[in-house]
Amino acid sequence: MKQTPATFYVNGVRRDVLVDANALLFEVLSDDLGVSGVHRSCDRGDCGICTVLVDGEPILSCLMLAIEACDRQITTVQGLAKGSQLHPLQRAFVEKGAVQCGYCTPAMLLTAKALLDHNPTPTEQDVKNGLSGTLCRCTGYKKIVEAVLAASNGGE
Amino acid sequence: MLDPLSVVGQRKPLAESHQKTIGRADYCSTLRLPGMLVGKVLRSPHAHALVTKVDYSKAEALPGVKAVVSSQDVPRKLFTWNIMTYQLPGGEINDMYLFDSKVRQVGDPVAAVAAVDEPTARRALDLIEVEYEPLPAAFTIDEATKEGAPTLHDFAPDNTPVPGVPVFCYGDAAAAFAEAAVTAEGWYSTSKQVQCGMENACCIADYQHGRLTVWSQIQLPHMAKRMLAHVMDLPEGNVRLIQPYAGCGFGAGTDLHGEPVCCALAMKAGAPVQLWYTRDEDFNNRVTREHIAKVYMKVGLAADGAPKALEAHFIGDAGSYMCKTASGCGVSLASNITEYDWEAMDQKISATYTNHIGGGAMRGFGGPQSSFVRETIVDEAVAKLGIDPVEWRLKYHRRVGGLGWFPSTQITSVGVEECLRVGAERIGWKEKWNKPQTGTKRRGVGVACMAWLSGAQPMLMEHSNATLKFNADGSATLVVSPGRNGQGIEGALAQVAAEVLTIPYEKINVLAGDTDVTGFDIGTHASRGAYCIGKAVLSAATKAKEEFLQRAAEKMEEPLAALELRDGQIVSTANPDKSMSIEETALDLIYTFNKDCHQIVAHATVEPNDFAPPWQAGFAEVEVDTETGVVEILKWITVHDIGRAINPMTVEGQLEGSTAQGLGFALWEDPIISETNGYMVTDGFDKYKIPSSADMPENEALLVELGDPTGPFGAKSVGESGMFLQAPAVANAIYDAVGIRLRDLPMTPERVLAAIQTKDAEA
Numbered sequence: 001m002k003q004t005p006a007t008f009y010v011n012g013v014r015r016d017v018l019v020d021a022n023a024l025l026f027e028v029l030s031d032d033l034g035v036s037g038v039h040r041s042c043d044r045g046d047c048g049i050c051t052v053l054v055d056g057e058p059i060l061s062c063l064m065l066a067i068e069a070c071d072r073q074i075t076t077v078q079g080l081a082k083g084s085q086l087h088p089l090q091r092a093f094v095e096k097g098a099v100q101c102g103y104c105t106p107a108m109l110l111t112a113k114a115l116l117d118h119n120p121t122p123t124e125q126d127v128k129n130g131l132s133g134t135l136c137r138c139t140g141y142k143k144i145v146e147a148v149l150a151a152s153n154g155g156e
Numbered sequence: 157m158l159d160p161l162s163v164v165g166q167r168k169p170l171a172e173s174h175q176k177t178i179g180r181a182d183y184c185s186t187l188r189l190p191g192m193l194v195g196k197v198l199r200s201p202h203a204h205a206l207v208t209k210v211d212y213s214k215a216e217a218l219p220g221v222k223a224v225v226s227s228q229d230v231p232r233k234l235f236t237w238n239i240m241t242y243q244l245p246g247g248e249i250n251d252m253y254l255f256d257s258k259v260r261q262v263g264d265p266v267a268a269v270a271a272v273d274e275p276t277a278r279r280a281l282d283l284i285e286v287e288y289e290p291l292p293a294a295f296t297i298d299e300a301t302k303e304g305a306p307t308l309h310d311f312a313p314d315n316t317p318v319p320g321v322p323v324f325c326y327g328d329a330a331a332a333f334a335e336a337a338v339t340a341e342g343w344y345s346t347s348k349q350v351q352c353g354m355e356n357a358c359c360i361a362d363y364q365h366g367r368l369t370v371w372s373q374i375q376l377p378h379m380a381k382r383m384l385a386h387v388m389d390l391p392e393g394n395v396r397l398i399q400p401y402a403g404c405g406f407g408a409g410t411d412l413h414g415e416p417v418c419c420a421l422a423m424k425a426g427a428p429v430q431l432w433y434t435r436d437e438d439f440n441n442r443v444t445r446e447h448i449a450k451v452y453m454k455v456g457l458a459a460d461g462a463p464k465a466l467e468a469h470f471i472g473d474a475g476s477y478m479c480k481t482a483s484g485c486g487v488s489l490a491s492n493i494t495e496y497d498w499e500a501m502d503q504k505i506s507a508t509y510t511n512h513i514g515g516g517a518m519r520g521f522g523g524p525q526s527s528f529v530r531e532t533i534v535d536e537a538v539a540k541l542g543i544d545p546v547e548w549r550l551k552y553h554r555r556v557g558g559l560g561w562f563p564s565t566q567i568t569s570v571g572v573e574e575c576l577r578v579g580a581e582r583i584g585w586k587e588k589w590n591k592p593q594t595g596t597k598r599r600g601v602g603v604a605c606m607a608w609l610s611g612a613q614p615m616l617m618e619h620s621n622a623t624l625k626f627n628a629d630g631s632a633t634l635v636v637s638p639g640r641n642g643q644g645i646e647g648a649l650a651q652v653a654a655e656v657l658t659i660p661y662e663k664i665n666v667l668a669g670d671t672d673v674t675g676f677d678i679g680t681h682a683s684r685g686a687y688c689i690g691k692a693v694l695s696a697a698t699k700a701k702e703e704f705l706q707r708a709a710e711k712m713e714e715p716l717a718a719l720e721l722r723d724g725q726i727v728s729t730a731n732p733d734k735s736m737s738i739e740e741t742a743l744d745l746i747y748t749f750n751k752d753c754h755q756i757v758a759h760a761t762v763e764p765n766d767f768a769p770p771w772q773a774g775f776a777e778v779e780v781d782t783e784t785g786v787v788e789i790l791k792w793i794t795v796h797d798i799g800r801a802i803n804p805m806t807v808e809g810q811l812e813g814s815t816a817q818g819l820g821f822a823l824w825e826d827p828i829i830s831e832t833n834g835y836m837v838t839d840g841f842d843k844y845k846i847p848s849s850a851d852m853p854e855n856e857a858l859l860v861e862l863g864d865p866t867g868p869f870g871a872k873s874v875g876e877s878g879m880f881l882q883a884p885a886v887a888n889a890i891y892d893a894v895g896i897r898l899r900d901l902p903m904t905p906e907r908v909l910a911a912i913q914t915k916d917a918e919a
Contacts, residue, residue: 031188037178037179039183039186039354039355040432041356043434044435044842046435046840046842047354077177078179080178086178090177094169094170095169097169097805097808099642100641100642100644100813101354101355101401101403101641102172102175102176102177102181102401102403103353103355106179128849129849129850131848132848132849132850132851135848136354136849137352137353137816137846138642138809138813139812139816140813140815140816140817140847140852141816141848142812142855143812145849
């Protein structure tokens with residue numbers, strides 16, 4: 001497989017790496033760059049679990065070739081907190097009980113961040129629609145929606 | 157109302173939620189060990205065949221391949237993925253061999269490879285040469301039980317090792333039916349729901365210096381360790397089971413999946429191997445919900461509504477290996493006993509092998525199925541008498557001291573009346589029920605009830621251990637061994653310990669997830685964690701408290717009987733000026749220079765006997781579109797008799813998550829098994845519909861807290877109960893709206909519309 005030199009900006013840090021031309025973004029993030037918190041599930045864009053932000057927009061890292069993300073800003077869940085200080089969404093997820101098994105949590109947080117960046121004061125229905133591309137089997141979504149609303153409502 | 161406590165009853169964030177929100181929590185699928193190889197399984201394309209030849213020499217020669225294994229590389233050991241076989245004195249049906257010479261479903265493992273990366277592993281699978289001698293196959297119970305059907309397992313020539321076995325019958329059902337004023341009866345079907353945790357099946361194995369370490373999503377780690385030692389023919393002490401956080405569960409972690417194959421690869425490769433299933437592999441090669449495919453039920457009521465008799469037959473479609481299908485049918489039957497005070501019960505179970513993926517366990521384990529049938533058929537009979545179904549349920553449930561789910565058990569607490577009253581008020585039952593509707597969109601309300609258990613004792617051995625190890629600052633490590641599925645058990649157990657010791661919750665650090673460190677525990681199943689492990693923690697904490705008091709008595713020179721522990725201070729009732737804090741005592745115990753050092757390490761073992769049933773009422777308000785058959789849930793309410801909520805926030809979380817799974821079971825989740833090759837066609841989230849945030853209706857989870865005399869601080873269970881009642885309450889609400897009785901799950905628009913059209917045609 002032909003390898004290509006590629007530059008990624010992961011959570012604000014420049015990373016230079018050789019990637020296979022057909023490598024998917026989640027493979028490069030979790031295997032080549034050792035970024036934790038990027039989770040794999042359906043591999044075909046059905047569940048949203050592997051969501052990361054590329055230039056601020058949520059994308060499915062199982063469907064994006066890594067080379068498509070070259071020279072772009074990639075935000076994973078590790079990019080949300082400032083040192084030991086949690087992002088307001090992370091704090092709200094903890095305090096509202098929005099986390100159970102936690103496997104969808106990185107994707108939910110990032111999707112919610114993009115949602116709030118676009119619409120800082122969403123309604124409950126806006127949040128339910130905005131998160132509907134990321135599946136969670138544990139929570140029934142109620143406390144996740146509550147957490148996103150709490151973070152939007154003066155949480156920042 | 158119960159008296160408030162100080163730590164128990166507080167809303168606490170999930171203990172590990174900080175780690176999980178910053179992306180630092182480890183799962184089997186995210187762990188990357190140095191030198192770790194990628195495992196892949198070669199799976200049978202045939203539903204039923206003899207494996208006549210496996211030649212993997214070409215695969216072994218491929219650069220990058222570190223190990224290839226098939227039947228000749230593993231001990232021939234009879235086993236089962238169902239590690240709960242160890243909880244019964246006679247065990248359960250063991251019917252598997254690793255890489256057996258006969259495959260019984262599409263996907264059965266034939267060989268496996270470990271290679272340096274995934275593409276190499278996939279290429280290696282293509283190089284393995286296998287020859288099969290295909291056999292006729294049976295994909296449904298009807299096919300597997302007809303004359304001349306192919307035999308899956310030699311020990312069960314007719315494919316039905318459990319042939320209509322009567323269980324826990326009492327009274328004279330025929331006589332009671334003869335006295336009944338009304339009866340209702342029918343055949344029902346329920347779906348083979350898939351657990352669908354968002355993390356696919358995954359495990360890692362590593363073999364070094366004669367010791368095998370396995371990272372697994374299992375909920376029952378100590379029994380998994382024992383089974384893997386058996387399958388690999390190792391001494392049990394040479395196997396260590398580590399549980400990272402599991403991104404899945406809901407019962408899926410009560411059976412093994414890829415662990416035996418992964419262990420075989422790691423032992424041959426001499427390097428760690430990670431075996432991760434793709435999502436379609438996960439759907440087809442990991443046992444699903446116990447599939448109680450068909451249920452027959454008949455009930456009879458006296459003229460005043462009094463329950464006379466219940467007759468039932470629970471029929472399981474076991475798939476290729478028994479795992480938990482027979483026991484699921486048994487629990488379905490047993491869980492049918494506790495709720496109502498029948499004069500006679502006559503119930504039996506069957507289970508039949510078929511050539512597709514088998515049934516393991518999913519949340520509720522038989523309870524959602526028996527609740528669907530019982531609560532809808534009771535509604536039907538009660539309607540014939542013109543009695544309000546809420547009033548009927550308030551009157552005829554069993555009472556404290558009454559018969560429980562297992563012979564010799566007694567009901568220790570009952571909160572169902574409060575559940576019904578709270579829920580009826582909240583949904584507006586009096587205003588909304590039995591209001592005839594016209595037009596194409598018709599609304600209705602429905603109710604259902606259930607009683608469950610807090611652990612499967614006394615039928616199953618439910619042995620738990622807990623250890624509290626104190627540091628010099630008075631904090632402690634609590635060592636326990638539950639499943640690690642994010643259900644909130646670790647924090648709840650810390651709350652129990654902190655309450656007993658009157659110290660802050662933050663001073664208890666929970667250690668779990670490693671069988672080399674933790675004491676034996678059955679683990680997490682049957683909603684047992686807070687009750688069974690909670691009782692072990694309560695007992696260990698009480699022993700630790702006694703040791704603190706003993707030490708303080710010596711140091712304070714006060715009689716032990718005069719000492720009390722209040723808010724972290726040991727005080728003398730005889731001499732109120734004298735006191736010693738837990739911190740001072742702990743420091744003195746560890747750093748003392750009088751030759752009396754003694755670290756408090758308090759340990760307790762429990763085997764509970766009582767089953768402490770939680771009770772519940774569920775209420776649905778629906779709108780049925782008579783032109784399309786689409787059922788919209790307008791509101792869902794769960795009212796749960798928890799005894800006492802140790803952590804109300806995580807209790808609500810269990811109930812809310814269960815509501816989503818229960819609505820999926822009721823309306824959307826529709827697994828389709830091919831009737832030509834047994835493959836589960838619905839092998840991804842594009843075909844198998846689990847609820848998204850946009851699908852969830854307005855819903856509430858309300859708690860009734862009246863305490864149970866046997867539970868830790870009065871607590872009963874919550875893990876499974878929240879998903880029993882959506883199907884029956886929605887079905888009853890559909891009846892209230894449009895007058896049809898649905899007997900098959902899920903209640904798809906096609907089925908609803910067909911029933912409406914049949915009713916209209918009859919009218």
